[in-house]
Structure formats: structure tokens, C-alpha cells
Amino acid sequence: MARHPGAAPARERILEAASRLFYAHGMSATGIDAVTAEAGVAKMSLYNNFASKAELVEAYIEARHQEWLALYDQRTATARSPIERVLAVFDAYLDHASLAYEHGFRGCGLLNAAAELPAGDSGRDAVRRHKEQVEQILVADLETAGVADPAGMAEHLSFLLEGAMSRAGLEGRPDRLVTARRMAAAMLDAA
Known part of the structure; x- marks a missing residue:
């Protein structure tokens, strides 16, 4: 061509x-x-x-990871507090859900990819590392915010986020993520 x-x-x-x-x-x-x-x-x-479709898949997974990190970085650039940085994780997922997708929003591209790969595949490991990195970001910001048990709270917030992202993908719209962000803000206010 x-x-x-x-x-x-x-x-x-x-x-x-x-x-x-x-x-x-x-x-x-x-x-x-x-x-x-x-x-x-x-x-x-x-x-x-x-070299192969498998290598293209790995590049796709890395690109999705970098895409999310860029969305998160954009959100944290305007965060004025550690709590806003925690909520920036939710906002970055909302930004992802709000991107214009020709065939509609289908949820987390990384989880969708992992679901297609066999156990032990390096692509699944890359997705797991991404999810672990998101949780570690939450832990660090929760520590800075002085939240008691930041690791425990980060785990709760990760489960809330992943559940909301799964439902949002199934429903094809970000409403569940908006609700999850509101719930996370309430949990942080109570902490």
C-alpha cells in the first residue's frame, strides 16, 4: 500500500x-x-x-495500560488533595468509558483481553500487573491522606471499581462508574 x-x-x-x-x-x-x-x-x-499475532496482542495490552496511565496522570494534574488523587483513579476509568468507541463501550479492554487468554499467558500477567499497579496507586494516595488501613481501603475501592467497570461494560454506559465514584467519595469521607 x-x-x-x-x-x-x-x-x-x-x-x-x-x-x-x-x-x-x-x-x-x-x-x-x-x-x-x-x-x-x-x-x-x-x-x-x-513477529506474531501474540506479539501484537501484547503490544495492545501495553498500549491500553499506557492509555489508562495517561488518563490518570491528566486527572491527578488538577487534583488538589490526596483524596482527589484517589478519586482520580475513578475519574480516569470514567474518562476511559466516555471515549468514543465506534461499536460502543464494552468495559475494561484489559479485562476483556485477559478473559480471552489462557491461564499462565504473559498477557494475563500484564493485565494482573496493571490492576495491581492501580491498587498500589490507591494505597499510596490513601497513606498520604492519612486513612487508617490504606491497603484494606484500597482493596475495597479496587473491588468497587472493578465491579462497576464490569457492570458499566455490560450495560454499555458509564452510569455504574459514576455511582461507584460517589460511593468511594462517601467511604473516604467516613474514613
Whole structure:
């Protein structure tokens, strides 16, 4: 395929196309031909940038992780207190849910990916590490806020967040995340 002046590099176009398709249809249901067609590249271009579909899946998972971290960083940039930083975790998930998805919101792209991968797969490990990092972010901000038992509260908030994200994905809208954020704020006020 001819490259257009100013077009993104092939690797970036492939990863963006795979991200859209994997999120909308699932990784198993999305073939390499669909990715290359969506990206506007030849199949050889895909394999010049990713050794296999498994490597493309790992890049997708890392990109989703980095996407969430960027949303969280944007939210914490305006947080005025440790409690607002805790709630920024919920806000970043809300921002994720509010992104324009061509085929609708389907929940956490990382959990969706993990559900398709077998136990022991490195992609599932990457998703687990992301979820652990989110919980550690909560612990650190709860410690700074002086909350008693920050690890216990972080675990509660993680469960609240993940449950809300799952329900929001099933329902195709962020309402459950809005409710979860409100519940988290009430728990933090009481702590």
C-alpha cells in the first residue's frame, strides 16, 4: 500500500487498528487480515513490525495500560488533595468509558483481553500487573491522606471499581462508574 505523506508510521497504524478491532470484536474474533485492512497496510508490513499475532496482542495490552496511565496522570494534574488523587483513579476509568468507541463501550479492554487468554499467558500477567499497579496507586494516595488501613481501603475501592467497570461494560454506559465514584467519595469521607 502506498504511504501517504504525513501518515502515521505503519507500526502505529497497525497497533491503532488492532486496538479498535480487538476492543470492538475481541482478539480471537479479529484476524490479521482484518487488522491489515483496517490499518491500510500489507500483511508483510504487519509481520515486519510484530513477529506474531501474540506479539501484537501484547503490544495492545501495553498500549491500553499506557492509555489508562495517561488518563490518570491528566486527572491527578488538577487534583488538589490526596483524596482527589484517589478519586482520580475513578475519574480516569470514567474518562476511559466516555471515549468514543465506534461499536460502543464494552468495559475494561484489559479485562476483556485477559478473559480471552489462557491461564499462565504473559498477557494475563500484564493485565494482573496493571490492576495491581492501580491498587498500589490507591494505597499510596490513601497513606498520604492519612486513612487508617490504606491497603484494606484500597482493596475495597479496587473491588468497587472493578465491579462497576464490569457492570458499566455490560450495560454499555458509564452510569455504574459514576455511582461507584460517589460511593468511594462517601467511604473516604467516613474514613
